[in-house]
Amino acid sequence: MSDNRNVKIRVRNLSKVFGSQPKKALELRDQGLKRPEILDKTGQTLGLSNIDFDVHEGELLVIMGLSGSGKSTLIRCLNRLIEPTEGEIVIDGENIPDLKEKELLECRRRHFSMVFQNFALFPNRTVRQNAEFGLEVRGIDMATRREAADKALKQVGLDGWEDAYPNQLSGGMQQRVGLARALANDATVLLMDEAFSALDPLIRGDMQQELLALQHRMQKTTVFITHDLDEALTIGDRIVLLKDGEVVQIGTPEEILTKPADDYVRRFIEGVDKSRILTAESAMRKVRSTVRESDGPRTALRKMREHSLDSIYILDRERRLIGLIDADAASEALEQGKDKVTEAMTQDFRSVTREEPLHNLFAMFSENRFPIAVVNDDKVLQGVVVKGAVLDELAQAGED
Numbered sequence: 001m002s003d004n005r006n007v008k009i010r011v012r013n014l015s016k017v018f019g020s021q022p023k024k025a026l027e028l029r030d031q032g033l034k035r036p037e038i039l040d041k042t043g044q045t046l047g048l049s050n051i052d053f054d055v056h057e058g059e060l061l062v063i064m065g066l067s068g069s070g071k072s073t074l075i076r077c078l079n080r081l082i083e084p085t086e087g088e089i090v091i092d093g094e095n096i097p098d099l100k101e102k103e104l105l106e107c108r109r110r111h112f113s114m115v116f117q118n119f120a121l122f123p124n125r126t127v128r129q130n131a132e133f134g135l136e137v138r139g140i141d142m143a144t145r146r147e148a149a150d151k152a153l154k155q156v157g158l159d160g161w162e163d164a165y166p167n168q169l170s171g172g173m174q175q176r177v178g179l180a181r182a183l184a185n186d187a188t189v190l191l192m193d194e195a196f197s198a199l200d201p202l203i204r205g206d207m208q209q210e211l212l213a214l215q216h217r218m219q220k221t222t223v224f225i226t227h228d229l230d231e232a233l234t235i236g237d238r239i240v241l242l243k244d245g246e247v248v249q250i251g252t253p254e255e256i257l258t259k260p261a262d263d264y265v266r267r268f269i270e271g272v273d274k275s276r277i278l279t280a281e282s283a284m285r286k287v288r289s290t291v292r293e294s295d296g297p298r299t300a301l302r303k304m305r306e307h308s309l310d311s312i313y314i315l316d317r318e319r320r321l322i323g324l325i326d327a328d329a330a331s332e333a334l335e336q337g338k339d340k341v342t343e344a345m346t347q348d349f350r351s352v353t354r355e356e357p358l359h360n361l362f363a364m365f366s367e368n369r370f371p372i373a374v375v376n377d378d379k380v381l382q383g384v385v386v387k388g389a390v391l392d393e394l395a396q397a398g399e400d
Helices: 022-030 035-042 071-078 101-111 127-131 133-137 142-155 171-184 201-218 229-235 253-258 263-268 297-306 327-335 358-367 387-399
Strands: 007-018 045-056 060-064 086-091 112-115 189-193 221-226 238-243 246-251 290-292 311-315 321-326 372-375 381-385
Touching: 007 022, 007 071, 007 221, 022 035, 022 045, 035 045, 045 060, 045 071, 045 221, 045 246, 060 071, 060 201, 060 229, 071 189, 071 221, 101 112, 112 171, 127 133, 127 142, 127 171, 133 142, 133 171, 142 171, 142 201, 171 201, 201 229, 221 229, 229 253, 238 253, 238 263, 246 253, 246 263, 290 297, 297 311, 297 327, 311 381, 321 327, 321 372, 358 372
Parallel strands: 060 221, 060 238, 112 189, 189 221, 290 311
Antiparallel strands: 007 045, 007 086, 238 246, 311 321, 372 381
């Protein structure tokens, strides 16, 4: 999938070896040996191997994998909390592994804020004081950091709780404080390491939706670590799937589900309710024919016959969808001497955007006999979804 947003972070050939002989481990890696064999021969652990990916401006990129896959090592390499063994991590033209200590501290301060699994709040500080802590460490004056903290708390829905203490908050609210602290720092990239893993399922689901809403408003470049496939599929613009320190597949949630790269990914996605992840775009078909608002019922009937249609969409001059007419209505309009299809059209049909989850379409089909139109934000017709196409798409996804 192409992305026309600017690249914020470019990662190339990133590797990390844990041990005292990293070069020996990488030499064996280059000879084709995998992590278990390298560990057996050298005692060195190949944490990451030849990792390549981009993070785009405003993207929420999820890095996921099972325990030991290297995901937490990877996120800590991005801001050099863990020193990479080799490779490039370029953010806004700076290669992070090349930076000296003072430059690295400035880079971290400018670019990275982290949200951790365990909230990492100070129990003796108020919510506001926790939110402004990063700014306080940087020496920002009290008025400025208070203003930034209050703004961030409002963004995460905690306005009114500024003077409360962490033990007065629920787990979800405590995690929001951690998120507000990261936002208050106004870094360009948010790093979230298993940020919702400690929450119970209901609160976790709420926080995922909060994050999506926040992302929609702020378009903050975010790298999110998780071991939970459902979480990755729910929040990720794209997913980097790791196994044994290597990238197995990079793609949108839909691409991961419909075009798994190998048997490992196929096993990984077994049991996922694909109708909740796949969208109308995956089942959308090209519209065979349309009529203009100035056309008459005779033209509509002719086009329906030519293309074996029971109904046809009506568009205005800007190709926006304004209605639909079926064969019976067109025939009746012709008998009554009506001049335009708009005199006999109906708006009793459903339209959705490309992003509409497939599972929402089932109810629409049961409520309405017409196909479902797919439109963009300007109501310009993009395609059509028929019930059979939804079932075909889900069947094909299940076979992959």
